[in-house]
Amino acid sequence: MLQRFLDPATLASISGLDLVAKTVVDGFVAGLHRSPDFGFSQEFAEYRAYSQGDDLRHVDWNVFARTERCYLKRYRGETNTQLMVLLDTSASMAYGSHAVNKLDYARFAAASLAYLANAQRDAAGLIVFDEKVVNYVPPSTRQGQLFRLLHAIEGARAGTRTDFSSPFAYFQNFLRRRGLAVVLSDFYEDPDVIIRTVEPLRYKGNELILFHVLDPQELAPVFRQPALLVDMEERTTMEVSPEYARTEYRQKIDAHVAALREKARAAGIDYFLMNTGRPLDEGLREYLTVRQGRM
């Protein structure tokens, strides 16, 4: 029943990103079967050998007293990881053929991820970028982190054009802990360039998920008559016939998506195509699947 609240058009009518995120996540969670990887109980999960840098507060001193070995006691609710959301706010993300444009959809997704991470005590951070880094919220589990993240997401506005190399290099500087990185973008770039740019994150042991946000009209454009299109980033114009949009364009965009998916898989990167006309839960399910793999 709550599934209907995940519809983008419904979410667009909700003011307040925190409420959107709560609606999405609660609705999504309520629709799932019980999973041992969720919840906030103090149920024992495992012992892990202490390694340098681990928080001493989690050391089980009783075990240390008996065995003189340092073990960390971990609970299911405390299997935290670090989530970094990279939100593309290039001009092309402002495109939308219905009530929710791509940027809004990506903001809903980012807010929902942040809310989900916060609920699981994961440290969550945010980088908002177009051709440069626009905003950065370092990952943290401190009190109020969720609101800082939501505030940053709320303030994200469509900017100029996309340039992956600059913000990703910047992001690598901040990435000290291994974690999960989620890139929300329309990826209007050559797949090779995209993979080449994001692949270094993977080398440092991060799990990387590419959320490819596209509008239905971008995937299968429908024009009743020849249309004069204006590129939202380059501001160039071009007259397009309905026949071309119906045939060759679709082949090209399908090939682009297929190439990006293939190359991401080859590089060990998760890829998910987010159609802004579809409910948000599919993206969240993809995130949780990857996160489960990390535990």
Place this chain on the structure above:
Amino acid sequence: MGFLTPWFLAGAAAIGLPVWLHLLRRHRSTPLPFSSLRFFERRTQSSVRHRRLRYLLLFALRTLVIALLVLAFANPFIRRQGGAAAGNRRLVVAAIDESFSMRYTGRLERAKQEAARVVAGIGGGDRGQVLAFGSRVRTMTDATPDVSVLQAGVRAVEAGDSRGSYAELARALRSMGQTAGVPVEAHVFSDMQKSSLPPNFADLSLPGSVRLVTHPVTAERVANVTVESVRAPRRVYDQRKVGVEATVANFGAAAETRRAALVLNGREIESHNVEIPAGGRAVVEFANLEAPFGMRRCEVKLSPADGLPEDDLFHFSVERAEPRPALFVEEPNHGRGLLYFRAALEASAQSAFRLEPVNAGQTANLNPAKYAFVVLSDVAAVPAAFEEALKRYVRGGGAVLVALGRMGASRGRVPVSGEAIVEARYFAREAERFETASWLDPAHPALAKSSRWDGVRFYQAVKVEPAGAQVAARLSGGTPLLIDRKMGEGRVLVFASTFDNISNDLPLDAAFVPFVEQTARYLGRLEDGPAGDTVDSHYELGEGRGGAAAEVLGPDAKRLLSLDEAARARSVPLAHAGFYEVKHPNERRELVAVNVDRRESDLDVIPAETLALWGNAPGNPAAGGGVAAEEPRPVELGWYVLVAVLALVLAESWLGNRHLAVEREPEQEAARKEAA
């Protein structure tokens, strides 16, 4: 090929619309923001040209639809030879004269025998049709190759009382020649009565597709004597015997002697022998017609009868009645108006009305319906109940004469009719001293016999605003003197002065008596109509108002109108000779005597050369010749073109829908994918 309405061809300019839409209109594209043009290519810019080529068939269809639509409105036609299209077939028309003169001994029988012989010979794909004609043409059968049907049609023809008209027959044949589509061979079986010819010979002309064959049933002129007319009073109001004058005409070549008898209700009351000169007339006078009360059927009858006995009889009606009461309302102590008015009314030869005077104050309980008319002679005021009763009386068909003087001018408006009174003028106090009646409408019934009022002086008059009513007389200063206003079925006549000799000296003038007499006859509806009508005329029933039904009994005492027709009919045709009894909604009864048009009694025949000329009229084939060269007949193509337009519109809709379906396809495909 031609066009019946070529002006519609101007609509061809509308072809420019699809030309502009498809070929000339500049394609304007609204810039549409799109996220990235990375996957689009420059070569798609020729899309407009592509579109033009693609919709060329649609353009052609739309242009053709408009062109054919214009053509359909222009109503094109082609000329086609009717005979060529229909082979050698023809339509044989047997037109039998059923006018009154065919009642002459043996004439109709001979005509029917001859017609039966002609229709019996119809065959070989020909069709026949039987017509009967008198003053109008009746279709006895449809066009059919069945000889037995045609024979039955011939047998059904009976002589009537109407007058013959060859012009009506020619008009019907002209119409058949234009619509039959095949050559028409018209056989006319008639006594060829000369008096049935139209005044204008051109009215007999026939088109080239009609071949005329005449079959005269008699060749020589025969003698006939008839009662041509009767002069008798229509209504009698006193007990004196009245005189009747009958004119007897002899249409033969030898003098004739007849006995003329006056018959009242089937009883002969007086007779005279009369000698009528050859081709002349004689007058018979009956002096002893003393009709009892009521409507009486009278006849003047000749004996012995001749070959056409029906015209030896002339019907007329006489009504003996008591003088009808008329109400004269006056102010107390103003008796001079009554004195003059009554004296004038009684002075007329036929005193049809009896005046009943009453004071204005005593009218409250009076019912005006029983009076022939009501006179309000300079009354200051009448009780409201009586005025309302008068209004109802007038709307129901009554009549009121209002004389306005010093007393009447004290009111702001004329009683009953309600016209505004502008002022009361006393010319004796002004410079001109008096005014005269400068203009009289001689066509108004009230002034028909008194059109000269030159010597009458008017010292006082009340100026009334006519407000759309008819002004029948004016004074020299322009003041309306006599105003006639119709209200419902009745009327109100306003005389802007009085009937005494104070306001004017009209009562002392010679014009007063005929004016009062005519006014009384006009208001009392005593028209000086003829003693009877002729066959083929119409009797006016008045205005059909729905609900008020007049009942009309024919000469055979049967009702001529159904209840519904009686409520709506304004007139009734008089098709037969005899007495018609009419009962009006207001209980008034009338006996209408109807006689045959006496021109039918003149049995002189059309000269042979005139008959030959009719057969050989310009455009008409020779009477003895074969089938004539027909006039090419115009065949209209408008309907065919409209059918073609309909087919093209369907094709255009299908094609246009197909193009739209191509546009819709991607949406449906996307929806299918999503559902999957």
